[in-house]
Amino acid sequence: MSITNLLKSIMKNDAMPVTFGMSKWREGGSVITPEALERLFEVLTKDSLDSNRASGEGRMRPSLIGDKCERKHLFSYMGIGQRDTSDGSNDVMDAGTWGHYRWQLAGLSQGWLKDIEIPVSYEPWELRGAMDGIISDGSGWELKTTNSRKFAEILKDNIPVHAHLMQTHAYMRALDLSHFSIVYENRDTATWKEFRIARMASIDAELNRLMDKLHGHIADQTLPDMIPSCIQQKGSAFTYCNWAEVCPTVKWRKNASE
Numbered sequence: 001m002s003i004t005n006l007l008k009s010i011m012k013n014d015a016m017p018v019t020f021g022m023s024k025w026r027e028g029g030s031v032i033t034p035e036a037l038e039r040l041f042e043v044l045t046k047d048s049l050d051s052n053r054a055s056g057e058g059r060m061r062p063s064l065i066g067d068k069c070e071r072k073h074l075f076s077y078m079g080i081g082q083r084d085t086s087d088g089s090n091d092v093m094d095a096g097t098w099g100h101y102r103w104q105l106a107g108l109s110q111g112w113l114k115d116i117e118i119p120v121s122y123e124p125w126e127l128r129g130a131m132d133g134i135i136s137d138g139s140g141w142e143l144k145t146t147n148s149r150k151f152a153e154i155l156k157d158n159i160p161v162h163a164h165l166m167q168t169h170a171y172m173r174a175l176d177l178s179h180f181s182i183v184y185e186n187r188d189t190a191t192w193k194e195f196r197i198a199r200m201a202s203i204d205a206e207l208n209r210l211m212d213k214l215h216g217h218i219a220d221q222t223l224p225d226m227i228p229s230c231i232q233q234k235g236s237a238f239t240y241c242n243w244a245e246v247c248p249t250v251k252w253r254k255n256a257s258e
Contacts, residue, residue: 017136021136028110036109040105057077057078059127060127066163069237073214074218083245083246104133121174122174125215126215127174139178141180142167142168142180146184147188155193166206179198180196182195230244
């Protein structure tokens with residue numbers, strides 16, 4: 001996929017529903033409605049009671065779909081346990097979760113969000129998960145919180161992260177959507193930017209190739225080769241992988257109970 005085609009896709013739709021909606025919400029006094037609070041409380045309650053929420057066993061996880069390591073997808077699918085994360089990492093994840101709730105409350109209150117935590121299922125891929133929200137015009141919405149360094153890179157490139165294009169296109173495939181808004185928020189400063197994306201055939205084709213490969217491995221009960229740098233225990237793919245310690249010794253299994 002060329003940068004030119006990607007930029008054309010981003011620029012195809014001039015409307016910025018999240019940007020417009022948040023501006024109207026602020027102008028109106030940032031009012032929180034009882035209906036929005038009630039819906040968010042439903043989501044909070046469900047999230048707090050769902051002990052298997054983070055498990056990817058038996059499904060393809062949309063949030064992981066853009067990762068370049070094919071073994072990760074299958075480790076998640078098999079229910080292979082991840083290493084414990086540090087307190088600092090957990091704090092960052094908690095901040096991201098509550099940041100989503102804050103945005104969802106604002107969107108529901110103003111009306112630019114029709115609903116939140118939309119169930120997503122696409123059985124040909126065994127894809128199951130939840131999308132952050134559906135916008136009032138019927139398009140999708142996803143929030144990504146990041147640090148100042150990564151946020152600056154995104155602003156400089158003026159394009160979404162490729163992994164996030166993969167994730168949102170998986171949602172679009174599952175829900176038959178044509179447009180999507182990806183919002184990046186700098187969690188250090190609370191500044192943010194919306195990218196409006198039109199569905200791209202090139203990303204759809206890339207997802208097809210990935211899923212064909214992964215389901216080929218599932219059918220054959222095999223695993224893809226390790227990334228060369230991971231074999232040498234080097235590089236960011238190894239450093240930031242929650243399966244790094246077990247990866248070399250994992251054998252195929254149908255589920256975590258085997």
